[in-house]
Amino acid sequence: MSIQLRPSQALRLWQQVSLAEVRAKEPDLTERQLAILLTIYLDPPPHTVRGLAGKLDVSKPVITRALDTMGALKLVSRHRDPNDRRNVLIKRTVEGALFVERFGDVVVAKSAELPL
Amino acid sequence: MSIQLRPSQALRLWQQVSLAEVRAKEPDLTERQLAILLTIYLDPPPHTVRGLAGKLDVSKPVITRALDTMGALKLVSRHRDPNDRRNVLIKRTVEGALFVERFGDVVVAKSAELPL
């Protein structure tokens, strides 16, 4: 038993959430940045630059730059892997967890308002 | 009876759709552009630059530029209003309808794969 969602509802949901995000004038993350952030917070750690680049099928600099941006917003943090100092481990932050949580709440709220 | 969606499912859904879009390396619309496109295709016409700017709470040039970009991609088209030649009416295109339809299908497909 999976979620039942018709195409018109799916599109309406996306519109409502997008409108809310645009109007909120919040951090304004790129599609890529959002995908990275959600992956960090939903998929099990550890997360590395290379691993994320592979998962999104983008180049490493894309990940680095996205982490720069989101790091400045305190949504994620970076730490050298003590076991293999070539690696950088990406970790969650309190602010990031809050951001993700709020975003989820917006989606849930908008989905509850969907017409049948 | 509305859609039942838990926060974890909402976030997972957004992640999966975002990942699919990033990996697809498609037209790569901005959040704003997507919100505009969906509004044009979901809300009843007529659509004007000023009307869209008000609905998204952004400035007119934002709409104009987004229409420039999406017009070049043939996702929307512009026509002068014959009744009031100051207005520009934004209309749908076959390519835009296909794009929106395909996007809706992606959301539906990802939502069907969601774990309970």
Place this chain on the structure above:
DNA sequence: CATGAATGGAACGGAGCCGAAACGGTTATT
């Protein structure tokens, strides 16, 4: 008509992201 309001667009400088390539630091291999 003449004036003012309203509409969409253009111009400007600034900021952010892009892809491709090259780079320094770390670990593995020989």
Place this chain on the structure above:
DNA sequence: AATAACCGTTTCGGCTCCGTTCCATTCATG
């Protein structure tokens, strides 16, 4: 110890989007 492989970052030029401001056209109002 020397070399190669690996990892993340930085650099470069180029492109897009941004906000603000100003402009041309069109309509409403006296």
